[in-house]
Amino acid sequence: MTILITGANRGIGAALAAELAGQGHNVIGTARSGDWPLEVTDPASHAALAQRLAGKPVEVLVCNAGVYADKGQSLETGYPAQMWADTFAVNVTGVFLAVQALLPNLRAARRPRIAIISSQMASDTKAPGGSYIYRASKAAALNLGRNLAADLKPQGIAVGIYHPGWVRTDMGGSSADIGTNEAAKGLAQRLDDLSLAITGCFQTWDGRDHPY
Numbered sequence: 339m340t341i342l343i344t345g346a347n348r349g350i351g352a353a354l355a356a357e358l359a360g361q362g363h364n365v366i367g368t369a370r371s372g373d374w375p376l377e378v379t380d381p382a383s384h385a386a387l388a389q390r391l392a393g394k395p396v397e398v399l400v401c402n403a404g405v406y407a408d409k410g411q412s413l414e415t416g417y418p419a420q421m422w423a424d425t426f427a428v429n430v431t432g433v434f435l436a437v438q439a440l441l442p443n444l445r446a447a448r449r450p451r452i453a454i455i456s457s458q459m460a461s462d463t464k465a466p467g468g469s470y471i472y473r474a475s476k477a478a479a480l481n482l483g484r485n486l487a488a489d490l491k492p493q494g495i496a497v498g499i500y501h502p503g504w505v506r507t508d509m510g511g512s513s514a515d516i517g518t519n520e521a522a523k524g525l526a527q528r529l530d531d532l533s534l535a536i537t538g539c540f541q542t543w544d545g546r547d548h549p550y
Contacts, residue, residue, distance in 0.1 A: 339447075340396050341529070342366040344378055344436055345403030350455065350502050350525070353518035354400065357526045366396075368403075378403045378432030384439035396443035398529055401433040401479075402455045408471040422471050429475035433482060450495045451532045453525070454483040456540070458501040463549045480540060480550070487538030496537040500528055503543040516543075 341358050345351040346367025355367040368376035368387065377383040405428045411417050433454055444450040458464050460476035480499050487497035502525060504515045524543035531545070540548045 339398065340364045340366065340394065341398040341400065342368065342391075342396050342440065343400040343402055344368050344376060344432070347372065350518055350521055351400075351402040353522035354402070354525055357519070357522040358529075361526065366391075376403075376436075378436060379427040381435055384435045388439040388442070391440070391443055393446070394443060395447040396440055397447040397449060398451045398453065399436060399440055399444060400453045400455070400529070401436050403432055404429050404455065404476075406469070406472045408469055411468075411471075413468075413470075417470055425471045425475050426478065429472075430478045430482060433479055437486060444495055445493065451529065452483075452486065452490070452495060452497045453529055453532065454479055454497070454499045455502055455525075456480045456483070456499045458504075458542070458548060460501075461540075461549055484538050484540075491534055491537050494534065496532050496534050498528060498532040498536070499538075499540045500525060501540075501542045501548050 341363050343351050343355050343365065346355045347369035351367065355365045359365045366374050368374045370377055374387070375383070376387050405425055407421050407425055408417055437452060444452070456479045457476040459469065459473045460480040465473070483497050483499035490497060503521045521543050524545070528541060528543065528545065540550055542548050
């Protein structure tokens with residue numbers, strides 16, 4: 339089957355692409371440059387990708403592209419307005435634009451699924467302070483996924499939202515809990531398990547339900 343992953347040039351996206359390709363799937367990995375270019379904040383870029391994929395079923399869309407720009411910002415002097423706008427453009431609007439552009443491809447698939455990579459930092463149970471922009475954007479992505487699940491269920495499209503783990507990447511840092519390969523294996527299983535019966539779920543990379 340064909341699986342499209344946004345932000346597949348590094349970190350979790352690259353590891354997930356490798357894992358799924360190793361399982362024999364046709365994986366399309368997008369990035370700002372490369373064989374499958376996509377700037378997730380640009381509607382014209384999404385339109386160009388959709389045109390390139392016209393008529394081709396996409397069984398799974400993984401909305402993975404994301405940024406974490408406000409790590410270490412000061413409450414008194416940090417978190418500039420443009421950082422809010424730029425982060426939401428990638429982490430929230432970029433997800434919606436990808437889903438919107440590829441709806442025809444998903445509808446053409448036998449068992450269509452959408453996976454949104456959010457974070458445990460989206461949950462109101464994980465609110466120790468700081469990282470206001472990232473936390474807010476991931477909470478918005480979680481809410482977006484839940485509402486997409488409601489609207490797309492009648493069309494047979496399942497939506498799952500996932501915490502990929504605290505992963506050793508440029509974003510997660512070297513002291514994180516797990517490596518990219520472990521996260522990728524878990525997420526690949528989540529994609530396989532995703533169905534209309536659990537659409538709208540918020541789960542961890544290893545299959546545990548995460549509180550909202």
